[in-house]
Amino acid sequence: MxxxxxxxxTLSDMAHEEQPPPPGRFLxxxxxxxxxxxxxxxxxxxxxxxxxxxxxxxxxxxxxxxxxxxxxxxxxxxxxxxxxxxxxxxxxxxxxxxxxxxxxxxxxxxxxxxxxxxxxxxxxxxxxxxxxxxxxxxxxxxxxxxxxxxxxxxxxxxxxxxxxxxGLVEGARRLGRTPLEIMTIASIVQAESRDKRDMPKVARVVYNRLNGTPAMRLQMDSTVLYGLNKFGSRASDEDLKSRSPYNTYAHLGLPPGPICNPGMDAIEAALNPAAGRWLWFVVTDPQKGVMKFADSHSEFVKLAEKYRKNLKTG
Structure with missing residues (x-):
């Protein structure tokens, strides 16, 4: 409704009443x-x-x-x-x-x-x-x-x-999360994604890290920078030493709340993540915004190397 x-x-009613390496580190x-x-x-x-x-x-x-x-x-x-x-x-x-x-x-x-x-x-x-x-x-x-x-x-x-x-409230319950947690995930998806088509996969990486056995730290630069009130795409080594509750390199689980104001695509991705075992994502071509996903550390290393090469030639 x-x-x-x-x-x-309502007015009608009233009328009738009487009264591992981080997924986004490279990029x-x-x-x-x-x-x-x-x-x-x-x-x-x-x-x-x-x-x-x-x-x-x-x-x-x-x-x-x-x-x-x-x-x-x-x-x-x-x-x-x-x-x-x-x-x-x-x-x-x-x-x-x-x-x-x-x-x-x-x-x-x-x-x-x-x-x-x-x-x-x-x-x-x-x-x-x-x-x-x-x-x-x-x-x-x-x-x-x-x-x-x-x-x-x-x-x-x-x-x-x-x-x-x-269906935010119902979807959150289905995923075993609170609506605030879904909005927090959506904000991370929004901040980390270059293309809305990648959003469901980015959301899956977040869930795979949160729900793994044992759980993995999210290690998202976007949350670290938010906690420090800084802007950019990559946190520095000094930034990663922050004691902020938004430092997902230091703390397990989600940060305390959203880090931005996500749109519909990011919210839907958080509610309906893609199926997959990915644990990493790398923006292999920063100029074109190409994002690749990996479910093994060896594959992640290859993607990271591709990122470094594109960074040098860009």
């Missing part, structure tokens, strides 16, 4: 009606959301009564002045907030404060109060009257819709 249907159903939503009503009322209190595919229109509630195609205070002869903002897949929350601030002209501090108000944003319980991973990427039409809280709440609302469409 999408958010429009949810709101419609419960409550289903009861009362629970759904809480989500619907939360969404209605923050933004009006009109979703078409991956495009989402975000307007303040005051614009709901405006004529079609017009913003509050505009007459029929005036030009529409809302902003079209594209939030790309795989951006960290800090970058998302900075981009939204630049696009809207609203202070970054307002977005940062809004991002901390998890209740007002309507974050699912399993997000544990953190917006990272749940600011869903896409193209947004933002009214000048929309506050930072409205905009971020709209992104969370869109995430909720995607979570329902992909």
């Amino acid at each position: 999408n958010i429009e249907d949810l709101l419609r159903e 419960r939503v409550d289903g009861r009606r009362s629970g759904r009503r809480g989500v619907a009322l939360m969404a209605a209190a923050t933004v009006t959301v009109l979703a078409v595919g991956s495009t989402l229109a975000v307007q303040g509630l005051s614009s709901r009564t405006a004529a079609p195609g017009l913003l509050p205070g505009q007459g029929s002869g005036e030009t529409r002045t809302d902003n079209r903002i594209t939030v790309h897949e795989g951006l960290r929350l800090s970058r998302v907030l900075a981009d939204l601030s630049a696009a809207t002209g609203k202070p970054l501090e307002e977005f940062e404060r809004a991002a901390e108000d998890d209740e007002a944003l309507g974050l699912p319980v399993y997000a544990k109060g953190a917006l990272e991973g749940f600011a869903f990427p896409g193209t947004y039409h933002v009214s000048p009257t929309s506050s930072p809280k409205d905009i971020l709440a709209g992104m969370v609302t869109r995430f909720r819709s995607v979570a329902e469409d992909t």
